[in-house]
Amino acid sequence: MSKTTVRLGQNDLARFMPMYVIVGVDGKIRDVGPLLRKVLKGTRFKGRDFMSLFEFHRPQGFGEFDRIETLLNAKVLVNTRCNRLRKMACVFAPLPNDDGFLVNFNLGIGLEEIVDEKHLVATDFAPTDVSIDLLYMVEMQKAVLGAAQGLNHQLNGAKIEAEEMAITDPLTGLGNRRALLRFVRRLLSRDLSKKFAVILMDLDHFKAVNDNFGHAAGDYVLKTVANRLRSETRPLDMVARLGGDEFVVVLPNFGNVKTLESFFDRIIQKISEPVQFNQDTCEIGISLGAIVTNGDPFDSIDQILSVSDTALYESKNQGRGRFTIVSH
Structure with a gap:
């Protein structure tokens, strides 16, 4: 079966995978997607060792970049060493001509917190990423739940007020x-x-x-x-x-x-x-x-x-x- 090589420009890559990292075979970071730059604002990426920024949560104990090829078909979870992002899922893919690796990250369980903290919007994510849609659904559920709780509080308040009125003399405020x-x-x-x-x-x-x-x-x-x-x-x-x-x-x-x-x-x-x-x-x-x-x-x-x-x-x-x- 013949293989097809797809070449993407930097703009297209940033659009489809805004949390990508390109790493050379030497483990040095060559480029980073705009969303990852935004959530790790202030971090220097280019030229740094991949392992100096990220540590592997799964598989545990993985600490040598020259063994990265063993993870090409594995489910990988990483943490940022600055602890600002934890348990991000990622996948590794080799670049053509053994030129390094493309790593694509997902914010994972920290998504909601990071979106709020970094003021992320839908355009920060890939067009096909449903993360923001899921967040909107969560926020909508919270809003509905909040409205229901507010109504419940109002009903309870009205009940308490009615009970209070039922045992209170309206003129003097004393008990009846x-x-x-x-x-x-x-x-x-x-x-x-x-x-x-x-x-x-x-x-x-x-x-x-x-x-x-x-x-x-x-x-x-x-x-x-x-x-x-x-x-x-x-x-x-x-x-x-x-x-x-x-x-x-x-x-x-x-x-x-x-x-x-x-x-x-x-x-x-x-x-x-x-x-x-x-x-x-x-x-x-x-x-x-x-x-x-x-x-x-x-x-x-x-x-x-x-x-x-x-x-x-x-x-x-x-x-x-x-x-x-x-x-x-």
């Missing part, structure tokens, strides 16, 4: 009845030897604020009361608004009754401070009814609140601005 029920259920599921206090609170003279200054003033007063209750409670406490001018505070690990009484005195004093709304001064007070319990005698939070309500009614009857404590 649902949040209160959830909180007390957790307390009831714990060690029943630990007591907690549930305090039902009702504003005094709040109707007069709405009647005299309007509902905008009433809403402002409710927000102010909510902020004052927050400032007097701990992060582990629950502060909720049940509706209207009715608030609930739940105190786990409250200490003793004297500590509780001191807390009530502070609440009554704090809430009774006048609230300034525009040019109007809103005068309010607060009455409290509390139950101290471990939850043992009760089947539901509604039963606990019913006892607190009875204590609150007693405080109202005694002249308002007072507290009443019931222990169970």
Whole structure:
């Protein structure tokens, strides 16, 4: 079978094999393709020993260039000794007239990193090289995955926001009845030897604020009361608004009754401070009814609140601005 020799000019060679290296029989590099020059920018090639720039990863231990002919039909992996390119595949082909060797490299597993680092574009590669197309597919998959993850985060965020709204009083930002029920259920599921206090609170003279200054003033007063209750409670406490001018505070690990009484005195004093709304001064007070319990005698939070309500009614009857404590 006759052999056909194909002669390519330097421009055609660079176009079809932009990562080629031409090595003489003496192991000296005579020419290098433009893509290899670009990814190893700053490296001097011409006249250097091939083995001073490249080391063989497979076959291992290959260190003599004069044995290169044994690799003509072998799968070869090389590393650059400067460690900027690792595990590149390459093939060796003899040049006509025993004039040396043509070596054609492929970027291999480091392709994505090198493309990003060196800002390579499609025109840097051979027209038939699918490397860039594969990278585009990978980037497209990443973009789709990123969009899906972003949508998932949005959905999770919307779910969390919806759940938060479902347990939050929209006017004051406090917990609502649902949040209160959830909180007390957790307390009831714990060690029943630990007591907690549930305090039902009702504003005094709040109707007069709405009647005299309007509902905008009433809403402002409710927000102010909510902020004052927050400032007097701990992060582990629950502060909720049940509706209207009715608030609930739940105190786990409250200490003793004297500590509780001191807390009530502070609440009554704090809430009774006048609230300034525009040019109007809103005068309010607060009455409290509390139950101290471990939850043992009760089947539901509604039963606990019913006892607190009875204590609150007693405080109202005694002249308002007072507290009443019931222990169970």
